[in-house]
Amino acid sequence: MRVCTIGTGYVGLVTGACLAHIGHDVICVDNNPEKVELMKSGHSPIYEPGLSEIMKSAMAANRLQFTTDLGAGIEHGEILFIAVGTPPLPNGSSDTQYVEAVAKGIGQHLNGEYKVIVNKSTVPIGSGDWVKMLVLDGVAERTKQPLLVGGGDTPPPTQLTPQFDVVSNPEFLREGSAIYDTLNPDRIVLGSNNQQAIDLMLKLYSPIIDRECAEDTSLPPVAVLATDLGSAEMIKYAANAFLATKISFINEIANICERVGADVTQVSKGIGLDSRIGNKFLNAGIGWGGSCFPKDLAALIHTGADYGYDARLLKAAVSVNQQQRTLVIQKLQNSLKILKGKTIGLLGLTFKPDTDDLRDAPALDIIHILIELGAKVKAYDPIISPQSSINPHLVNVNLVSSPQLLATDSDALVLMTEWSEFQEINYQHLAGLMRSPIVVDCRNFLSPTKLAEAGFNHIGIGC
Numbered sequence: 430m431r432v433c434t435i436g437t438g439y440v441g442l443v444t445g446a447c448l449a450h451i452g453h454d455v456i457c458v459d460n461n462p463e464k465v466e467l468m469k470s471g472h473s474p475i476y477e478p479g480l481s482e483i484m485k486s487a488m489a490a491n492r493l494q495f496t497t498d499l500g501a502g503i504e505h506g507e508i509l510f511i512a513v514g515t516p517p518l519p520n521g522s523s524d525t526q527y528v529e530a531v532a533k534g535i536g537q538h539l540n541g542e543y544k545v546i547v548n549k550s551t552v553p554i555g556s557g558d559w560v561k562m563l564v565l566d567g568v569a570e571r572t573k574q575p576l577l578v579g580g581g582d583t584p585p586p587t588q589l590t591p592q593f594d595v596v597s598n599p600e601f602l603r604e605g606s607a608i609y610d611t612l613n614p615d616r617i618v619l620g621s622n623n624q625q626a627i628d629l630m631l632k633l634y635s636p637i638i639d640r641e642c643a644e645d646t647s648l649p650p651v652a653v654l655a656t657d658l659g660s661a662e663m664i665k666y667a668a669n670a671f672l673a674t675k676i677s678f679i680n681e682i683a684n685i686c687e688r689v690g691a692d693v694t695q696v697s698k699g700i701g702l703d704s705r706i707g708n709k710f711l712n713a714g715i716g717w718g719g720s721c722f723p724k725d726l727a728a729l730i731h732t733g734a735d736y737g738y739d740a741r742l743l744k745a746a747v748s749v750n751q752q753q754r755t756l757v758i759q760k761l762q763n764s765l766k767i768l769k770g771k772t773i774g775l776l777g778l779t780f781k782p783d784t785d786d787l788r789d790a791p792a793l794d795i796i797h798i799l800i801e802l803g804a805k806v807k808a809y810d811p812i813i814s815p816q817s818s819i820n821p822h823l824v825n826v827n828l829v830s831s832p833q834l835l836a837t838d839s840d841a842l843v844l845m846t847e848w849s850e851f852q853e854i855n856y857q858h859l860a861g862l863m864r865s866p867i868v869v870d871c872r873n874f875l876s877p878t879k880l881a882e883a884g885f886n887h888i889g890i891g892c
């Protein structure tokens with residue numbers, strides 16, 4: 430099928446590349462010309478394991494192209510994905526200006542062919558109908574003519590009538606495993622009031638639904654939920670809110686564990702064995718970050734307030750998370766007392782491993798607080814190179830190129846991100862380089878026994 434994805438970030442580029450990988454003919458559109466030039470040369474602008482490889486093979490097969498020309502993308506696609514960002518506004522609501530620009534742009538370029546417009550971006554409930562309205566506004570701006578509204582249920586169109594339907598198809602991929610998640614999803618959610626649009630989406634995803642591209646092809650087909658637009662939009666927010674609340678829950682338990690002398694890693698294991706609870710998203714630590722959980726919870730709380738509802742549980746999940754981020758400062762103060770003049774080395778900066786994404790990474794908050802308290806901050810991250818100090822959050826950070834350089838003359842290390850290579854470090858050597866061999870392990874990632882043997886004072890979370 431002919432597909433156009435608009436926005437080539439973590440979602441749009443991965444979606445476009447994966448759809449090309451399973452045999453579709455894809456054009457990816459982005460309004461950032463540097464990004465587009467980079468992708469045209471076969472390079473991914475983001476670090477996502479496996480992405481460059483599938484981009485290159487799909488490009489070699491002539492199934493994946495990149496352009497800044499929205500009109501060309503819309504002309505090409507029978508299915509048009511909107512995958513632009515929806516960052517938070519200061520009041521917590523979602524900034525939908527990029528979706529708005531794209532929806533109007535689509536309207537300005539629609540031809541007579543029936544198109545399915547897919548909201549892949551995470552958008553406030555009600556956005557499906559809003560996008561439809563904006564597309565029609567775009568058409569009206571172009572034609573300056575009164576419109577007949579097209580669509581699967583409507584009477585046969587005249588040649589100039591825009592023919593389209595809007596589908597909400599929320600994205601559940603995780604950064605760091607985005608390719609795997611896209612090709613092997615737990616479920617596909619399709620929100621629309623039009624069967625023709627749903628059928629086209631089912632055809633688009635059929636190789637994924639039928640597990641043709643899964644490593645284990647004997648698995649049952651992927652679950653598909655076809656539902657109304659608003660419920661599909663709410664499923665996205667509810668899923669992220671549930672996962673974030675689950676993490677805040679275990680962090681709250683961790684904080685009680687510390688006080689009573691229990692070990693939260695054992696408690697997680699013990700409760701996770703109950704199949705009603707499950708063992709995932711029960712790792713206590715520094716709390717959740719990244720480009721989605723914080724903004725999506727804020728947006729859902731804001732939506733509740735818009736409709737006169739005080740989302741107390743969600744607010745509590747956010748509040749536990751905010752407090753969790755500062756725990757590490759208390760732990761450092763307990764060990765080092767005054768932080769002014771001390772050098773703290775951060776192992777990892779990104780909000781999780783296997784990504785280069787720094788958006789709302791807990792490390793950025795910690796850097797800010799440490800610098801306010803007069804400490805010097807050094808950092809080593811496998812994917813963030815020392816040249817990245819142009820990132821405004823990192824201007825006062827001494828980015829180094831190895832864990833050894835990080836440890837040298839540091840008063841304490843703080844493990845912020847659980848990059849697997851951090852388990853391979855020779856900690857005995859590191860201990861010898863430090864002023865005081867202390868490590869605050871914000872992910873309970875390192876073996877306390879191994880670290881103690883290496884001469885470290887290992888401080889975990891909730892144990």
Ligand SMILES: NC(=O)C1=CN([C@@H]2O[C@H](COP(=O)(O)OP(=O)(O)OC[C@H]3O[C@@H](n4cnc5c(N)ncnc54)[C@H](O)[C@@H]3O)[C@@H](O)[C@H]2O)C=CC1
Binds near residue numbers: 438721
């Ligand atoms: N990052 C993630 O893991 C996930 C993100 N989402 C949602 O997907 C959406 C996109 O997120 P990301 O991919 O992380 O965003 P991103 O910020 O990485 O990428 C957005 C892209 O859209 C482009 N863009 C902006 N305006 C444009 C326009 N008018 N025309 C063409 N391109 C335009 C930007 O240049 C950028 O390349 C958001 O709503 C997010 O909440 C959903 C699931 C996972």
Ligand SMILES: O=C(O)[C@H]1O[C@H](OP(=O)(O)OP(=O)(O)OC[C@H]2O[C@@H](n3ccc(=O)[nH]c3=O)[C@H](O)[C@@H]2O)[C@H](O)[C@@H](O)[C@@H]1O
Binds near residue numbers: 551713
């Ligand atoms: O909407 C989105 O953008 C995506 O948000 C999350 O994916 P992502 O943010 O990439 O990463 P996660 O693996 O969910 O981790 C989020 C945060 O929670 C933290 N986390 C995760 C799991 C855990 O047990 N403990 C914990 O602290 C991570 O360190 C990270 O900071 C969801 O898992 C995806 O399903 C969703 O599509």
